[in-house]
Amino acid sequence: MNIIQTAIPDVLLIEPKVFGDPRGFFFESFNQDAFRSATGVVLDFVQDNHSRSTKGVLRGLHYQLPPMAQGKLVRVVRGAVFDVAVDIRKNSTTFGKWVGVELSEDNHRQFWIPPGFAHGFFTLTDTADFLYKTTNYYSPVHDRGIAWNDSEIAIQWPDIGTNPQLSAKDLNAPKLANAELFPA
Numbered sequence: 592m593n594i595i596q597t598a599i600p601d602v603l604l605i606e607p608k609v610f611g612d613p614r615g616f617f618f619e620s621f622n623q624d625a626f627r628s629a630t631g632v633v634l635d636f637v638q639d640n641h642s643r644s645t646k647g648v649l650r651g652l653h654y655q656l657p658p659m660a661q662g663k664l665v666r667v668v669r670g671a672v673f674d675v676a677v678d679i680r681k682n683s684t685t686f687g688k689w690v691g692v693e694l695s696e697d698n699h700r701q702f703w704i705p706p707g708f709a710h711g712f713f714t715l716t717d718t719a720d721f722l723y724k725t726t727n728y729y730s731p732v733h734d735r736g737i738a739w740n741d742s743e744i745a746i747q748w749p750d751i752g753t754n755p756q757l758s759a760k761d762l763n764a765p766k767l768a769n770a771e772l773f774p775a
Contacts, residue, residue, distance in 0.1 A: 651711015660706035670719030671695035
């Protein structure tokens with residue numbers, strides 16, 4: 592696998608080696624030893640999730656507070672999304688900064704989003720199937736969100752227009768300045 596550093600050092604873009612021929616393709620979507628060797632990080636995934644979204648759906652920005660904070664390894668197996676990680680670690684030098692990448696069924700890229708980051712994505716194609724592994728279980732009590740359009744963060748969403756499709760939870764998420772953030 593090829594590990595690509597992003598503008599925020601802890602957030603990584605991962606390009607697997609894809610082996611293809613006229614019959615299709617094959618790649619390892621996760622290999623603990625290869626990931627640890629490339630990053631020095633040991634992951635212990637406890638939950639896999641799969642979501643399907645239609646074009647124009649925006650999900651996020653979501654995170655969980657400790658002790659249920661989650662790291663996420665995300666990828667798209669159908670369609671394409673613009674995926675975003677926002678640093679919400681109060682004492683981080685990159686606090687409030689974001690990194691965004693396109694994930695698609697064609698590029699096979701994966702995005703590692705460690706605990707301490709809010710996460711969201713915008714669906715670019717008619718349909719997108721989004722898969723992610725988490726390092727902790729979903730906990731509604733610890734679940735939080737930040738507004739997708741917070742001007743303090745200023746995410747440059749592609750082709751989003753003024754009315755992305757949002758859940759009620761995401762529509763009412765607080766701005767970064769008013770959010771309950773990841774502790775220092």
